[in-house]
Amino acid sequence: MLIEGYGHGPVVAGESLVGRRGFWANHLLAMCGDGTCAERAIPEWFGGDGADADALAEVLFDPEQWPVFRVLVPDGHPVPGVVVVYRNLVDEFGVDCLLGGQDRCLVAGLSWQELIRVTDCPEPPADSVQDVSGRFLLLLPLLSGEWSDEVVRERIVAALVAVGAPEGTVGRAAGHLLGHLERRALHDAVWGSPLSGG
Known part of the structure; x- marks a missing residue:
C-alpha cells in the first residue's frame, strides 16, 4: 500500500481491525x-474490555506497521472520501485524516452533512471500510461546525450498538463523545472544511 506523503512510513491496510x-x-x-x-x-x-483494548493497542500503535483505514466513496460522489492513518512515529504519534481523492491534504473537520454523505454513500469501493456504522464512527472525531445534538446523539447510539457496544452504557458513551465534540467545536470554530471549499 502506498500513500502519498507516507513513502517512508510502513503503512498497512487496517480495515480488518x-x-x-x-x-x-x-x-x-x-x-x-x-x-x-x-x-x-x-x-x-x-x-x-480493557484487556481487549490493550491487546489491540499493540497492533494499532505498532511503530513498524501503521494501520490505514480507507473510508472511500465511488468516483463521481459529491464529497471525497477520507483515509485515516495511524502515524506511529516513536516520538510523534498521531492520527492523520486525509482526503481520499487525488489531493491527499489533511482534513481538519467535516460538517454533519459531509460526514453523512461520506459514511452513508451506497456501494463504497471494495478496498474501503464497508460497514456504515464503522465508517461513521471512524470519521466521528472529524465532526465540526454546527449540528443537532438530538440527531447526532441518536446516530452515535445506533452506530455504537451496531458495532457491539453494550446497550446498558451506550447512552453514557454517546453523551460523553458528544460532549467532547461540542467542547472541541467551540475551540475549533475557525476551521473550514476542505470538502466544501471553506
Whole structure:
C-alpha cells in the first residue's frame, strides 16, 4: 500500500481491525482524553474490555506497521472520501485524516452533512471500510461546525450498538463523545472544511 506523503512510513491496510473487540475503545477513547469530564470514559462502554483494548493497542500503535483505514466513496460522489492513518512515529504519534481523492491534504473537520454523505454513500469501493456504522464512527472525531445534538446523539447510539457496544452504557458513551465534540467545536470554530471549499 502506498500513500502519498507516507513513502517512508510502513503503512498497512487496517480495515480488518475495525471488527475486532477493543478497536472502538482505542479509536474513540482518544476523543475523550482531554481531562475535562468528571467521569472518565472506559473501554467497556465501546464493547470488549480493557484487556481487549490493550491487546489491540499493540497492533494499532505498532511503530513498524501503521494501520490505514480507507473510508472511500465511488468516483463521481459529491464529497471525497477520507483515509485515516495511524502515524506511529516513536516520538510523534498521531492520527492523520486525509482526503481520499487525488489531493491527499489533511482534513481538519467535516460538517454533519459531509460526514453523512461520506459514511452513508451506497456501494463504497471494495478496498474501503464497508460497514456504515464503522465508517461513521471512524470519521466521528472529524465532526465540526454546527449540528443537532438530538440527531447526532441518536446516530452515535445506533452506530455504537451496531458495532457491539453494550446497550446498558451506550447512552453514557454517546453523551460523553458528544460532549467532547461540542467542547472541541467551540475551540475549533475557525476551521473550514476542505470538502466544501471553506
